[in-house]
Amino acid sequence: MSDGLNEARAMRVAEIISDFRNLQHYIAQINASPSAEEYYLEGYALLRQCAVEAQSVLAQPFSASAASPRGDSEMEKQQLRS
Template sequence: MADGLNHARAMRVAEIMDDFRNIQNYIASVRASPSADEYNEEGFVLLRCCVREAQILLSQPFPQPKGTKGDEDQIKTHLRRIITDAAVRRFKAQRIYLRATAALRWVNSRAAVLQGQRAHAGHAAALQQVRNTLRSELSSITDQRIELLLRTADANAGKWLAEDPGLQVLQRLAGNGNGSACS
């Protein structure tokens, strides 16, 4: 039964997709130039993985409408599906973004320790601390945290959240739990 909320649903789709696009643009701008010696260091591997995951996410097709010509109930059902799909994509992109920013902090911290030098035994303790910090940051990127960040930002912006999927739906449809294909 039509409920008069299709305009709100369509606006919500646009909001979520705009967030998704902004996150993807940031991920696409990630650049790091490791030397041959650094190429397989943990943070650089993670950055490449995040970019690869973002490319895979972008390549997935969006659902196409089926027979929604003017029927408000069909449009409502379709918009609800799109809200869920868009929310899952944004959730995945936010996970990738948080992991990429942790890796970029690792790159910057490592560069600060090395100060243009090649790594040597004198750097071992400081580089281990940088690795530990990265691992700690990565372990703090949980599905609950991601969902809370997104929901809080949306609520603070006064967005309509009535039909946004909950954490369990996001987890089920996003797959990979708290991890990623590259962790």
């Protein structure tokens, strides 16, 4: 299976994870200042909820407990398939 696709897939997964983390940073930094009558509108409530959730995701450390410490390629393939 040395067709070069594994490296390309690994790079793509790394790019997607990086993009997700960047989006989390941008969402966590959103600071909307609605007026008093707009504060409880659905859009602003959702925006505040997303910002709080993004901050909590960024505050949690990454845990790679499912990864194989030996670098077992078959186990890694199985994880990517599921």
